[in-house]
Amino acid sequence: MKRWNVVITGFGSVGKQVAKLLEQRQAHYREQYGVEVKLVGVARSSQGVYDAEGLTQSALEAFGHEKRSTDTPFTGTDFITSCKADILIETGPSQLETGGPGLSYIRQALDQGMHAIAVSKGALVVDYAGLSALAKHRGVMLKISGATAAALPTIDLLQYNLAGCQILAVEGIFTGTTNFVLSSMMEEGISCEEAIARAQQMGIAEPDPSFDIDGWDTACKVTILANAAFGAQLKHTDLSRTSVRDVTKEQIEEWKSAGKSPKLVGRIRRTTEGLHASVELQAVDQSHPFSTVKGTTKAIRVETDVMGELLVIGGKSDPVAAAAAALKDLEHIIRQP
Numbered sequence: 001m002k003r004w005n006v007v008i009t010g011f012g013s014v015g016k017q018v019a020k021l022l023e024q025r026q027a028h029y030r031e032q033y034g035v036e037v038k039l040v041g042v043a044r045s046s047q048g049v050y051d052a053e054g055l056t057q058s059a060l061e062a063f064g065h066e067k068r069s070t071d072t073p074f075t076g077t078d079f080i081t082s083c084k085a086d087i088l089i090e091t092g093p094s095q096l097e098t099g100g101p102g103l104s105y106i107r108q109a110l111d112q113g114m115h116a117i118a119v120s121k122g123a124l125v126v127d128y129a130g131l132s133a134l135a136k137h138r139g140v141m142l143k144i145s146g147a148t149a150a151a152l153p154t155i156d157l158l159q160y161n162l163a164g165c166q167i168l169a170v171e172g173i174f175t176g177t178t179n180f181v182l183s184s185m186m187e188e189g190i191s192c193e194e195a196i197a198r199a200q201q202m203g204i205a206e207p208d209p210s211f212d213i214d215g216w217d218t219a220c221k222v223t224i225l226a227n228a229a230f231g232a233q234l235k236h237t238d239l240s241r242t243s244v245r246d247v248t249k250e251q252i253e254e255w256k257s258a259g260k261s262p263k264l265v266g267r268i269r270r271t272t273e274g275l276h277a278s279v280e281l282q283a284v285d286q287s288h289p290f291s292t293v294k295g296t297t298k299a300i301r302v303e304t305d306v307m308g309e310l311l312v313i314g315g316k317s318d319p320v321a322a323a324a325a326a327l328k329d330l331e332h333i334i335r336q337p
Ligand SMILES: NC(=O)C1=CN([C@@H]2O[C@H](COP(=O)(O)OP(=O)(O)OC[C@H]3O[C@@H](n4cnc5c(N)ncnc54)[C@H](OP(=O)(O)O)[C@@H]3O)[C@@H](O)[C@H]2O)C=CC1
Pocket: 009, 010, 011, 012, 013, 014, 015, 043, 044, 045, 046, 068, 076, 091, 092, 093, 094, 101, 119, 120, 121, 146, 147, 150, 203, 204, 205, 206, 207, 317, 318, 319, 322
């Protein structure tokens, strides 16, 4: 039976769920694809754990609780090489300025002929074009569902389901945290800070929640989608961007009495001057399809040249759903002939 060895970098909320789902889906991979999928390596910020025969649940449990190792030098890229795996799943921090460790890990994996699945966004924001070219050169796949709104299908919708069409415009609610914060402020009357704290408890807010609240998370997703699906060369800092931080109680009351719902909307539109991308706080009225998108729910609306308009609403926002999106990508890799 063919065997696929997997290594995960990052073992926080999402990385742990990827490991759990991989274990739970062993029988599914055997029955559906006739393959063994083994998690052989996991790396955290300062240590890694490896077992060529596949890591056991108890080994992973112990590793998850291990204290940060400060005395043993650890280099994630060397660890990836030593694991000799077929697929990397990158779930470390999203570092937007340099791409952070995720960029080195994904580059390293692709360069040595591994497929890579990105859940973190930094590497893709900084160098999607370079990574994609490297993957092509090495004859492997770079998959990015987890980084582009995860359980809400975005990149697959644009690249697979609408293949051959010209995509004229995309707009979406791509960040569960901001939609949850805005919905909670509208429906429960709680403060922005209280809503953020709840989103952190649910594990969906970024470690630094300003990343969500100030629109960076949406800007990253829009940038990655523009570069991957429209062949653009945008930087996340090129986008005009609005924060939900400054929404006041008075504004909330005004929107309520006008029957409007505030949404943080990411947009990409082809124009005669080129591609225009932005992140805007928009108060939509009840006739707008996004007005029904509440809480952590996300949505995407696409305009095409010949297939008309499409609207997808849903896809859970939580670490399990994000892990499942990464493993959807894994299935697309292992089902290749
Ligand atoms: N949470 C969610 O619902 C979603 C998150 N994402 C993205 O997934 C990524 C992970 O999110 P989440 O799991 O919530 O984050 P966490 O903060 O829970 O976990 C981050 C993990 O990355 C590890 N890490 C930090 N630096 C390194 C390094 N140099 N090498 C290897 N590992 C490192 C940390 O190690 P240590 O344990 O040692 O601290 C930790 O295990 C983020 O980039 C986020 O944007 C995407 C979709 C949804």
